[in-house]
Amino acid sequence: MSLDMSQFxxxxxxxxxxxxxxxxxxxxGLDPSAESVDPEVVNAIFRAAxxxxxxxxxxxxxxxxxxxxxxxxxxxxMRSLKRRWSSEIVDVLLKGVDATRAMLEAAxxxxxxxxxxxxxxxxxDILAHGxxxxxxxxxQSSQPESDAADKGMTTWDIQFVPEPDVAQQGNDxxxxxxxxxxxxxxxxxVDSVALKPLTEHDAETCxxxxxxxxxTAASEAxxxxxxxxxxxxxxxxxxxxxxxxxxxxxxxxxxxxxxxxSSPKEQGDKPASGPAPAAAAGPKPKKDSVxxxxxxxxVDKIDMLINLVGxxxxxxxxxxxxxxALDPVExxxxxxxxxxxxxxxxxxxxxxxxxxxxxxxxxxxxxxxLVRDTASGLGKQVKLITEGEGAELDKGVIEKIxxxxxxxxxxxxxxxxxxxxxxxxxxxDATATVRLSAWHQGGNxxxxxxxxxxxLDREKILAKARKNGVDIAEGAPDSEVFNLIFLPGLSTxxxxxxxxxxxxxxxxxxxxIQSLGGAVDVSSELGKGTRVTIRLPLxxxxxxxxxxxxxxxxxxxxxxxxxxxxxxxxxxxxxxxGERSLLKVREEFVPVIRMDxxxxxxxxxxxxxxxxxxxxxxxxxxxxxxxxxxxxxxQQQVVVKNLETHYxxxxxxxxxxxxxxxxxxxIVDVGGLQRAARQRSRPIAA
Amino acid sequence: xxxxxxxxASSTSTKTPSGAxxxxxxxxxxxxxxxxxxxxxxxxxxxEIRSYDTVTxxxxxxxxxxxxxxxxxxxxxxxxMRLRFRMAAANYDEFTVMIMISVEDRIVGLVVDGVSxxxxxxxxxxxxxxxISAGSLDTRFITGLGAIDDHLLILVDIDQLVxxxxxxxxxxxxxxxxTH
Numbered sequence: 001m002s003l004d005m006s007q008f009x010x011x012x013x014x015x016x017x018x019x020x021x022x023x024x025x026x027x028x029g030l031d032p033s034a035e036s037v038d039p040e041v042v043n044a045i046f047r048a049a050x051x052x053x054x055x056x057x058x059x060x061x062x063x064x065x066x067x068x069x070x071x072x073x074x075x076x077x078m079r080s081l082k083r084r085w086s087s088e089i090v091d092v093l094l095k096g097v098d099a100t101r102a103m104l105e106a107a108x109x110x111x112x113x114x115x116x117x118x119x120x121x122x123x124x125d126i127l128a129h130g131x132x133x134x135x136x137x138x139x140q141s142s143q144p145e146s147d148a149a150d151k152g153m154t155t156w157d158i159q160f161v162p163e164p165d166v167a168q169q170g171n172d173x174x175x176x177x178x179x180x181x182x183x184x185x186x187x188x189x190v191d192s193v194a195l196k197p198l199t200e201h202d203a204e205t206c207x208x209x210x211x212x213x214x215x216t217a218a219s220e221a222x223x224x225x226x227x228x229x230x231x232x233x234x235x236x237x238x239x240x241x242x243x244x245x246x247x248x249x250x251x252x253x254x255x256x257x258x259x260x261x262s263s264p265k266e267q268g269d270k271p272a273s274g275p276a277p278a279a280a281a282g283p284k285p286k287k288d289s290v291x292x293x294x295x296x297x298x299v300d301k302i303d304m305l306i307n308l309v310g311x312x313x314x315x316x317x318x319x320x321x322x323x324x325a326l327d328p329v330e331x332x333x334x335x336x337x338x339x340x341x342x343x344x345x346x347x348x349x350x351x352x353x354x355x356x357x358x359x360x361x362x363x364x365x366x367x368x369x370l371v372r373d374t375a376s377g378l379g380k381q382v383k384l385i386t387e388g389e390g391a392e393l394d395k396g397v398i399e400k401i402x403x404x405x406x407x408x409x410x411x412x413x414x415x416x417x418x419x420x421x422x423x424x425x426x427x428x429d430a431t432a433t434v435r436l437s438a439w440h441q442g443g444n445x446x447x448x449x450x451x452x453x454x455x456l457d458r459e460k461i462l463a464k465a466r467k468n469g470v471d472i473a474e475g476a477p478d479s480e481v482f483n484l485i486f487l488p489g490l491s492t493x494x495x496x497x498x499x500x501x502x503x504x505x506x507x508x509x510x511x512x513i514q515s516l517g518g519a520v521d522v523s524s525e526l527g528k529g530t531r532v533t534i535r536l537p538l539x540x541x542x543x544x545x546x547x548x549x550x551x552x553x554x555x556x557x558x559x560x561x562x563x564x565x566x567x568x569x570x571x572x573x574x575x576x577x578g579e580r581s582l583l584k585v586r587e588e589f590v591p592v593i594r595m596d597x598x599x600x601x602x603x604x605x606x607x608x609x610x611x612x613x614x615x616x617x618x619x620x621x622x623x624x625x626x627x628x629x630x631x632x633x634x635q636q637q638v639v640v641k642n643l644e645t646h647y648x649x650x651x652x653x654x655x656x657x658x659x660x661x662x663x664x665x666x667i668v669d670v671g672g673l674q675r676a677a678r679q680r681s682r683p684i685a686a
Numbered sequence: 687x688x689x690x691x692x693x694x695a696s697s698t699s700t701k702t703p704s705g706a707x708x709x710x711x712x713x714x715x716x717x718x719x720x721x722x723x724x725x726x727x728x729x730x731x732x733x734e735i736r737s738y739d740t741v742t743x744x745x746x747x748x749x750x751x752x753x754x755x756x757x758x759x760x761x762x763x764x765x766x767m768r769l770r771f772r773m774a775a776a777n778y779d780e781f782t783v784m785i786m787i788s789v790e791d792r793i794v795g796l797v798v799d800g801v802s803x804x805x806x807x808x809x810x811x812x813x814x815x816x817x818i819s820a821g822s823l824d825t826r827f828i829t830g831l832g833a834i835d836d837h838l839l840i841l842v843d844i845d846q847l848v849x850x851x852x853x854x855x856x857x858x859x860x861x862x863x864x865t866h
Contacts, residue, residue, distance in 0.1 A: 599745035
């Protein structure tokens with residue numbers, strides 16, 4: 001069949017990677033020591049392995065198919081309770097997941113697919129000899145000829161008529177027949193009634209049907225499995241030749257009375273029922289279990305939608321502005337319409353934005369594995385608790401938060417958590433706890449990584465900081481000292497391990513988080529543990545802003561960083577050393593930045609400077625700064641546009657937006673502004 | 687709202703200098719005025735022409751970068767060509783237009799005193815730029831000089847101008863500031 005299968009590869013890869021994730025999380029969720037393992041979980045793991053195997057076979061990835069077949073076989077035995085779960089089996093299966101992932105990754109890159117032969121051998125050993133001496137007969141593979149005598153044979157009449165376009169759906173009827181042949185003795189008869197003369201034949205269709213007689217020990221479900229990929233695209237009739245050995249025929253599964261979980265429905269009520277119902281009524285366990293009501297949409301399309309809605313919001317704001325000038329009595333209906341439009345567009349915008357939102361579980365779900373591997377690699381015992389997995393945030397943010405979080409969690413286990421013996425000596429539980437939690441707070445999401453390890457050592461950090469030439473006072477508050485770990489080169493790891501101390505440190509973490517418009521903070525108590533808190537905006541595309549006038553221009557301050565605004569008299573501003581002045585806000589002295597001067601805007605005159613000024617106090621990273629502006633204009637949601645698309649990054653400016661009147665307005669980056677101000681005030685000192 | 691006209695529509699005639707009919711290396715240039723001088727840019731790089739509109743100033747920008755405008759939802763920087771070529775600053779009037787130039791996915795608006803015409807030039811009529819910078823003109827941004835009848839057309843190398851060095855539109859500090 002010369003059909004180009006490669007166009008389906010991407011879907012296969014996507015689904016397989018998802019399947020692997022499902023297997024992994026299922027396996028990690030299992031408690032092998034428990035009396036009984038939830039059969040639904042095992043089924044889910046099995047199904048994932050099964051579809052990867054099936055897909056790999058269909059798309060010609062024989063290595064992947066062969067390997068996952070072993071996994072599937074082992075899982076099938078777990079599922080039918082022929083084996084007991086043990087941590088060894090979970091381990092092997094997890095390694096199998098990794099190996100499969102590596103193979104798939106190689107396949108996505110069109111590289112030669114690595115063969116995990118060691119693991120294959122191990123799986124085969126387990127399958128052949130087992131880890132525990134359970135007296136169940138091993139089902140080595142789905143080729144029952146060898147032990148057919150024990151199982152009893154059934155003869156089935158199968159009438160299989162694929163729809164003419166079966167090949168265009170990526171299915172090859174011959175492959176199915178070959179697969180059938182592997183189950184037992186097959187006699188095939190081709191029904192070519194529909195076949196037209198060669199001159200009229202459309203080479204891309206398949207007008208054939210087959211009558212297959214198969215003598216096999218396999219169960220009906222096994223046979224139907226072969227047709228799983230075409231069950232929607234064919235007519236399939238299966239009839240069992242009546243035999244007296246019905247109960248035995250469903251072996252091997254029936255050999256174990258507890259195995260009813262696997263397929264009780266088909267096996268229980270069909271054996272003697274004569275002609276089986278048509279395929280439409282056939283078993284579709286796979287379909288049912290994965291059919292969540294979702295569709296795959298490319299991110300590009302969603303981003304386009306978001307852009308379009310952004311434009312709509314701008315247009316709407318423009319209309320609103322024009323509408324405000326109308327006489328409310330005369331144009332009542334227009335104004336009602338406008339306010340309705342406003343509401344609808346807000347809803348539309350929220351709905352569209354929510355399509356990009358993913359639960360934070362997408363990040364958290366990878367941590368059980370990471371924690372398990374990291375901890376066992378270091379000989380530590382760590383329990384991971386995750387909370388608030390349902391909190392949603394933007395896909396773009398999620399993708400960028402993975403690496404920093406990885407780093408923080410690894411750090412917590414590597415540096416924070418002590419060895420079990422040390423923990424016991426300190427009177428703690430030998431198993432440490434790492435807690436990952438997420439929650440919404442205002443327009444932000446807060447993600448916290450907390451461990452109950454040994455905490456940060458203030459003195460060590462201070463010593464290291466001094467060695468690196470950081471100027472810090474002896475009596476600096478703890479929070480200030482601890483936040484020094486975010487400076488480059490201040491890893492307090494005593495030795496470089498495979499995990500941390502390699503120089504890519506918390507400074508990179510901090511930079512990454514700041515580039516997302518977020519902030520990171522660390523608090524710690526010696527001997528009790530460390531807590532790293534990340535605050536992130538929910539989305540990068542929309543911002544609640546406070547619009548202010550600076551000179552002739554309107555600027556936007558992110559509402560999230562605005563603390564308060566107030567009117568101050570010139571006398572309230574204390575000048576220190578001439579240049580930078582301070583404003584006393586209650587008991588605090590806050591540095592003042594004159595926005596018009598800072599951004600080089602002309603427009604505020606000497607008179608402007610001397611009269612009472614408006615000040616907006618903003619905060620970033622716990623550092624407050626008072627911005628002198630000329631007028632408070634209002635509050636509105638703005639769509640963040642990138643300046644860098646056609647220009648370059650500007651210090652102190654996070655981006656731009658388009659106001660209702662079509663004009664461009666710059667969005668202030670409070671953190672960047674503070675950094676830029678600091679650099680200007682200390683031009684030489686590094 | 688500012689009006690937008692496409693150069694094809696706005697130019698009434700497409701003149702061909704005498705005897706320049708034969709070769710295939712004919713190129714069309716949009717000509718514009720800066721003071722007394724006439725310049726040309728490759729018309730294929732011109733996206734559209736807009737009348738001058740208020741721009742939003744950018745902090746920390748060179749003087750010749752007037753600011754940014756909203757071009758149907760994207761933020762586009764605007765460059766005053768007079769200031770870029772170190773000529774006397776112009777008063778913006780009703781003839782002042784912005785030529786929106788698109789080079790390698792980047793869009794830049796050039797403020798000029800006015801657009802005049804679209805002309806076709808072949809290589810024969812283009813002379814190399816002078817080796818030595820004459821006056822204030824920076825020869826780096828000139829591909830050549832076109833002679834039409836008795837006046838001179840200065841052909842602007844728009845890729846150079848919009849590129850890294852020309853307008854300081856990209857980040858000079860390079861890797862240290864980039865976040866990825």
